[in-house]
Amino acid sequence: MGNIKKRLNFLASTIIQNITVSPHVIRLLWKAVSEINYQAMLSLPDRDLSKAITEKVRDRVILDAQESQKLDAYLASKLLLIRDLADAI
Template identity: 90%
Template sequence: MGNIKKRLNFLARTIIQNITVNPHVVRLLWKAVSEINYQSLLSLPDRDLSKVITEKVRDSVILDSQESQKLDAYLASKLLLIRDLADAV
């Protein structure tokens, strides 16, 4: 049982490290979210919403493929939060 717990902790740390996004890029992402119409945030499917937000970020900064993948993973993990925030407005 202890061995399984160690493996799960290792996997959790690895996942967290792989999703670590540059703080500047995170700020750009949330700025992009704040600039999008709240109705669009609620009505667009996840894939389209991710695309719109990612394009806004990429308009402001050039991302290499690794940073782009991290941004996509981070954004995917925050879509529910983004929709909850838009719904609260």
């Protein structure tokens, strides 16, 4: 029951948020996700997982403060999905 509630909260927050991240940065983010060890994704706390992913993105592109905030917000809204994907592998 708790997992269903988390997913519903995730969907609600995704719908409510209007986060516009450039397609290029989104591609870099998902590429970074694919490069991280899936076991690490499941074991790291949210803060450390977000940091690992954003560092990989920022190694590839320079982001201004506003873009960084948008990336952080987008990533925060996708952490549950990222963990679900890692768990499925």
